[in-house]
Amino acid sequence: MLGLLFAHSASFSLAPVLLALLLSLGSLSYLYFRTQNTLFQKPYFGINVFVVSFLIGCFTLLIHQQTRYPNHYIHLLSSKKQAHTCELVINEKLKNSNNTIRYDASIIRIDTRNCIGKTVLNIDKDSFKFPIKTGSHLLAKGYLFLTKKPNNPSQFDYGNYLKNKQIYSQFYCQSKNCILTKKIDRDIFYFADGIRTRIIQNLKKYKFNAPELHVLVALILGQQQDISPDLIKDYQYAGAVHILSVSGLHVGFILLFITFLLKLFPNTKNAALVKCIITILCLWGFGVLAGLAPSVLRSVAMFSFVALGNFLKRSINIYNTLAISIFIILLFQPAFLFDVGFQLSYIALFFIVWLHPLISSLWTPKNKISKYFWDIVSVSFAAQIGTFPISIYYFHQFPSLFFVTNLIVLPGMSFILGLGVIVMLIALCDSHYSFLYNTLEESIYILNKIISWVASLDSFVFKNIFCSIGMMLGTYLLIFSLIIWLKKPNYQKAIAFLISLIVFQIIWIDSKVTSQKTNEFIVFSGKKKNIISERHGTNVVLHSNDVTPKNWKEEAALQNYITENGCRISKTSTLKNFYSFQTYKIMIIDKSGVYLKNIHPDILILIDAPKVNIERLFRFWKPKMVVFGTTNFKSYVTQWKATCSKENIPFHDISEMGYFKI
Known part of the structure; x- marks a missing residue:
């Protein structure tokens, strides 16, 4: 993993890494086969193994970076x-935006040139007339826009998120400019999509209620595209969003279900081999059907090793299974390391395995019912303790009622999952059993109502929590040292815990001091809004004619900025024509066209399409930078850019380049 992280952050060519890897493998082979001196072999052999592992990580990531190849479309x-005419192959359906139907697609030809590379295909909703299957070839004329940085500070970097999935652009077109060809790539994903589509269409045909159907499809098939944003938010606030992602809970149940069905086979050696093969094939078949998301891959890989261990009659070391599954998955999909779901999935499972026995030992229930519920609580706490720091870092919120949700919901999940699998098999055969369908629909309806009720207690959801990457790592150091000490207490471990506590305090103080020193x-980049912030330490003064003290929290860009930097809005005011910040004199000209002629600004900001002749302004002003806000007419901005270029004055168009910062 260190090799993957290093290759992701650094930039170097493939050849030196390959050469270093070959030399390291040669050195490792020499030490293994030739060196007889154990004292000499042990330290050097261990170092060499580390170097080889590190270089394998680097090499794996580099060969999976498609932009290194000259026929990638970004080089064309x-x-x-x-406008470009592209031939695309549909990989999978994505969640729609407000205005477009979206697909993950591969570009195999751009204009007249063959190429490789993935894009997000956006088809205008108003003109969309036909569904597109996975594997379909599509000829489309539209515009390719390369991924760009966020428009505002501390905003979710969607461009970087796409790059980690080897997607470097978005392609926009209208349905009338698309031609669906007869060519289809009939691979395993094509057939999996066909099965999913058949199940969903048959359930719709038999009047399965839409909200419950969308949750069922997410629970069993891992497809969350059609769940409403409000319902997803309810699951997040209730601390139960993991239920909607196919993971160990779901795959474990599938394994139990398959094992139950295979009990019909005799207990012979040959039959055991057949059962093992069928089990592994069914698990991976389910994984493909569920879209092979990171959490699905992790669960399927791990339970495949469990099935193999059962066949070989060997006890399974769960830590070795975790390590092997991570290694195999990252060897073929190294970008998964940067997927939040993948990180949360493995961290949660590791802490369940490692911490659950310690929490469980705090109380020994006297009957099976109390033991069952105590296991749910202890497992939930173990997983939540493990994922708490990284969840706060990524999402800046914490649902404190997670254990209540799990206590209420998890006992019924086995019933819903079991009945859901049966109903989907029936739907696949285009059959209909009203009692089963109605029972499942009502069960999911009750599940959603419980989740919505817990989520409505929003005072128990802690939001907008500041957490830097240093604080996250410091928290993990603190948690690990505390658990190690509690498992087998001694003086050295107590000292290690106290040292980690001091380290965490130093990191926290450093974050606060750094924040205090920042000015x-x-x-900001806002649609039809002009928002300016002036930060001094942790205090932010907000200047805007559109945002008030009562509604500023509704502006996502502002809320993200305040939370990410640990600040607070200390004052709000309307926009002025002139600001002085540090050594800069800043002039703002709005639609009134009023400005102070006697002040020579360093930075000129134009907003609300003022009718001014900036060429005339430049005769007596020579600003170091001209900034164009998002509320100007495009024709005005085009003219201003030409004037700035003519006068050799730098400019910053917020509509194209994002926020402007001093």
Whole structure:
């Protein structure tokens, strides 16, 4: 993993890494086969193994970076905006946006040139007339936009998220400019999509209620695209969003279900081999059907090893199974390391295995019912303790009622999952059993109502929690040292825990001091809104004619910025024509066209499409930078850019380049 992280952050060519890897493998082979001196072999052999592992990580990531190949489409694009005719292959359906139908697609030809590379295909909703199957070839004329940085500070970096999935652009077109060809790639994903589509269409045909159907499809098939944002938010606030992602809970049940069905086979050696093969094939078949998401891959890989261990009559070391499954998955999909779901999945499972016995030992229930519920609580706490720091770092919120949700919901999940699998098998055969369908629909309806009720207690959801990456790592150091000490207490471990506590305090103080020393002036990118912030330490003064003290929290860009930097809005005011920040003099000209002629600004900001002749302004002003806000007419901005270029004055168009910061 260190090799993957290093290769992801650094930039170097493939050849030196390959050469170093070959030399390291040669050295490792020499030490293993030739060196007889054990004292000499042990330290050097261990170091060599580490180097080889590190270089394998680097090499694996580099060979999976498609942009390194000259036939990737980003090397075939010109700098100017122009329409392209592309041939695309549909990989999978994505969640729709407000205005477009979206697909993950591969571009195999751009204009007249063959190429490789993935994109997000966006088809205008208003003109969308036909569904597109996985594997379909599509000829489309539209515009390719390369991924870009966030428009505002501390905003979710969607471009980087796509790059980690080897997607480097978005392709926009209208349905009338798309032609669905007869060519289809009939691979395993094509057939999996066909099975999913058949099940969903048959359930719709038999009037399965839409909200419950969308949850069922997420629970069994791992497809969350159609769940409403409000319902997903309810699951997040209730601390139960993991239920909607196919993971160990779901795959474990599938394994039990398969094992139960295979009890019909005789207990012979040959039959055991057949059962093992059938089990592994069924698990991976289910994984493909569920879309092979990171959490699905992790669960399927681990339970495959469990099935193999059962066949070989060997006890399974869960830590070795975890390590092997991580290694195999990252060897073929190294970008999964940067997937939040993958990280949360493995961290949660590790802490369940490692911490659950310690929590469980705190109380020994006297009957099976109390033991069952105590196991749910202890497992929930173990997983939540493990994922708490990374969840706070990524999402800045914590649902404190997670254990209540799990206590209420998990006992019924086995019933819903079992009945859900049966109903989907029936739907696949285009059969209909009203009692089963109605029972399942009502069960999911009750599940959603319980989740919505818990989520409505929003005072128990802690939001907008500040957490830097240093604080996250410091928290993990503290948690690990505390658990190690509690498992087998001694003096040395107590000292280690106290040292980790001091380290965490130093990191926390450093974050606060750094925040106190930060001063910045930001012009935000907002649709039809002009928002400027002036930060001095942890205090932010907000300047805007559109945002008030009562509604500023509704602006996601502001809320993200405040939370990410541990600040607070200390004051709000309307926009002024002139600001002085540090050594900079900043002039703002709005639609009124009023400005102070006697002040020579360093930075000129134009908003609300003022009718001013900036060429005339430049005769007596020579600003170091001209900033164009998002509320200007495009025709005005085009003219201003030409004038700035003519006068050799730098400019920053927020509509294209994102926020402006001093």
